[in-house]
Amino acid sequence: MLTPFPRVARFAAKNFWRDIWLSSVTIIIFVLAISLVGVLSGVKVITDQAITVLRSKVDVVVTLKPGTTETVVLDLKRKIGELPETTAVEYVTAEENLERFKSLHLGDETITKGTAALETNPFGPSLKIIARSLDEYPKIAKVLEDQTFAAAIEEGGRSLEANQAAIQKLSHFTRNVNRFSLALTLIFSLIAVLVVVNTMRIAIHTHREEIGIMKLVGASNWFVRGPFLIESVFIGLLAAIIASLLLLAGIALLEGWFNSLFQGYDVNMAEYLRTHFFGIFWGPLLGALLLSIVSAAIAVGRYLRV
Amino acid sequence: MAMITFERVAKIYPKDVVGVQEASLKIEPGEFVSIVGQSGCGKTTMAKLIIAEERPTQGRVIIGDWDITDIKQRDIPTLRRQIGVVFQDFKLLPRKTVFENVAFALEVSGASPQQIQSTVPQVLKIVGLETKQDRFPQQLSGGEQQRVVIARSLVHRPKILVADEPTGNLDSINAQEIIDLLKRINSFGTTIVLVTHNREIVNTLRKRVITLDHGRIIADQKSGKYIL
Ligand SMILES: Nc1ncnc2c1ncn2[C@@H]1O[C@H](COP(=O)(O)OP(=O)(O)O)[C@@H](O)[C@H]1O
Ligand SMILES: [Mg+2]
Numbered sequence: 460m461l462t463p464f465p466r467v468a469r470f471a472a473k474n475f476w477r478d479i480w481l482s483s484v485t486i487i488i489f490v491l492a493i494s495l496v497g498v499l500s501g502v503k504v505i506t507d508q509a510i511t512v513l514r515s516k517v518d519v520v521v522t523l524k525p526g527t528t529e530t531v532v533l534d535l536k537r538k539i540g541e542l543p544e545t546t547a548v549e550y551v552t553a554e555e556n557l558e559r560f561k562s563l564h565l566g567d568e569t570i571t572k573g574t575a576a577l578e579t580n581p582f583g584p585s586l587k588i589i590a591r592s593l594d595e596y597p598k599i600a601k602v603l604e605d606q607t608f609a610a611a612i613e614e615g616g617r618s619l620e621a622n623q624a625a626i627q628k629l630s631h632f633t634r635n636v637n638r639f640s641l642a643l644t645l646i647f648s649l650i651a652v653l654v655v656v657n658t659m660r661i662a663i664h665t666h667r668e669e670i671g672i673m674k675l676v677g678a679s680n681w682f683v684r685g686p687f688l689i690e691s692v693f694i695g696l697l698a699a700i701i702a703s704l705l706l707l708a709g710i711a712l713l714e715g716w717f718n719s720l721f722q723g724y725d726v727n728m729a730e731y732l733r734t735h736f737f738g739i740f741w742g743p744l745l746g747a748l749l750l751s752i753v754s755a756a757i758a759v760g761r762y763l764r765v
Numbered sequence: 766m767a768m769i770t771f772e773r774v775a776k777i778y779p780k781d782v783v784g785v786q787e788a789s790l791k792i793e794p795g796e797f798v799s800i801v802g803q804s805g806c807g808k809t810t811m812a813k814l815i816i817a818e819e820r821p822t823q824g825r826v827i828i829g830d831w832d833i834t835d836i837k838q839r840d841i842p843t844l845r846r847q848i849g850v851v852f853q854d855f856k857l858l859p860r861k862t863v864f865e866n867v868a869f870a871l872e873v874s875g876a877s878p879q880q881i882q883s884t885v886p887q888v889l890k891i892v893g894l895e896t897k898q899d900r901f902p903q904q905l906s907g908g909e910q911q912r913v914v915i916a917r918s919l920v921h922r923p924k925i926l927v928a929d930e931p932t933g934n935l936d937s938i939n940a941q942e943i944i945d946l947l948k949r950i951n952s953f954g955t956t957i958v959l960v961t962h963n964r965e966i967v968n969t970l971r972k973r974v975i976t977l978d979h980g981r982i983i984a985d986q987k988s989g990k991y992i993l
Contacts, residue, residue: 466872675852677841682873
């Protein structure tokens with residue numbers, strides 16, 4: 460005799476509703492696990508994105524000594540501009556640098572007075588170099604170290620290190636997040652398995668009379684076990700849906716913060732997370748579903764000897 | 766060909782507890798056999814061996830031409846659909862009506878809704894409960910509940926009906942009604958194996974009686990009496 464799937468599914472739904480409190484607790488644990496692991500996946504994606512942005516947009520500001528002649532500056536500008544690694548070079552004159560300094564300290568009376576009294580410009584000209592990426596920087600540095608220019612460059616006049624430190628910090632952070640995610644994923648997987656196995660054990664115990672009757676009247680094994688397996692699919696799916704909604708809500712909530720984080724860069728983090736949602740969060744979502752089914756199968760195998 | 770064959774069957778539970786031992790018998794199609802004996806002598810073990818709820822430790826158990834001694838797990842449903850079972854601890858589901866309880870046995874073996882709609886009223890009619898199909902178990906007398914259990918055991922039109930103490934909790938009038946029902950089912954050709962320790966019933970039945978003592982068959986009479 461055939462065993463129609465809808466009927467087994469209906470039994471599963473009944474089990475689910477009869478033990479609604481137990482099912483809810485299981486779902487909540489799963490939602491928690493998915494969300495936490497999901498948040499960590501999200502954090503990783505965001506920091507990776509931040510690193511990429513930082514790497515692709517390195518501004519190297521080379522400050523030259525005051526009094527450096529325009530010929531030298533233009534020569535350097537040309538040389539650097541010729542490198543395929545350079546996206547753009549901007550020549551900022553000594554006067555412009557002084558003006559910028561003045562406008563930056565407009566409110567400060569001592570500085571305003573001091574600059575007004577200046578006879579010579581203490582600033583030199585500078586070059587703002589935009590490299591294609593951080594990895595291209597050494598080639599640019601080589602040009603800067605050239606005998607002709609090295610003397611003209613201010614001591615410590617390369618403001619690249621700050622970016623590099625930020626990148627290093629971020630990379631370090633990502634590595635830690637990765638390690639932390641792995642540990643947390645393992646712990647939560649274990650908890651999820653234990654919870655589902657226990658839920659199924661209790662469900663099997665609650666239905667023992669019914670199961671006993673089923674077996675004695677010749678129910679096929681699929682009819683005895685199927686409802687529990689399908690119930691676990693329900694639980695896994697429902698948890699995945701709820702967790703997805705929570706993550707989406709979280710992304711919407713943090714949209715403003717993302718925008719300020721990536722201000723000035725051409726990155727819409729919230730939009731990126733939304734459009735790549737399943738690419739980013741498939742791990743915890745699919746993992747929860749699989750874990751739920753596997754643990755139900757374990758419970759059925761252990762506690763439901765047909 | 767015998768309907769039920771035991772060949773030197775032994776069932777030894779853990780810690781060397783004897784269920785049955787050296788049990789050999791043949792039950793022919795259409796027979797009505799009572800298995801009697803004192804509590805703990807192995808009657809239920811015998812019934813469980815017939816439905817493969819327990820496996821023999823030694824010997825062979827054969828149903829029709831099917832040797833079920835080493836029956837595979839996946840074949841048990843097929844066996845169970847050929848043997849109706851009425852067990853003491855095999856109750857009705859309290860939250861289902863009479864109709865639903867009987868229908869349940871068909872549902873879980875994958876019967877179609879049409880099959881269920883036609884079979885359930887038929888078996889309820891056999892046990893005389895067609896007018897009470899919408900009641901819940903607690904709205905029925907003990908005897909009526911037992912008749913629903915029997916109705917449920919009949920849905921697959923089994924060749925064999927195994928009833929373990931079906932009159933256990935009933936007064937003598939209700940008990941006699943159940944026995945009469947079993948006789949009627951037997952008259953349709955179903956082989957009946959009745960486990961009981963009710964002397965009065967056995968003595969009035971005038972059918973074959975197998976007597977057990979400490980797991981051994983000590984008597985097998987064609988038209989027997991309760992001898993212990
Ligand atoms: N599942 C079991 N595990 C261990 N011993 C059992 C089990 N079932 C029955 N027995 C033992 O086997 C013997 C026969 O039991 P049973 O067949 O139930 O007797 P009856 O039905 O005649 O009262 C008893 O000694 C009983 O304690
Ligand atoms: Mg017994």
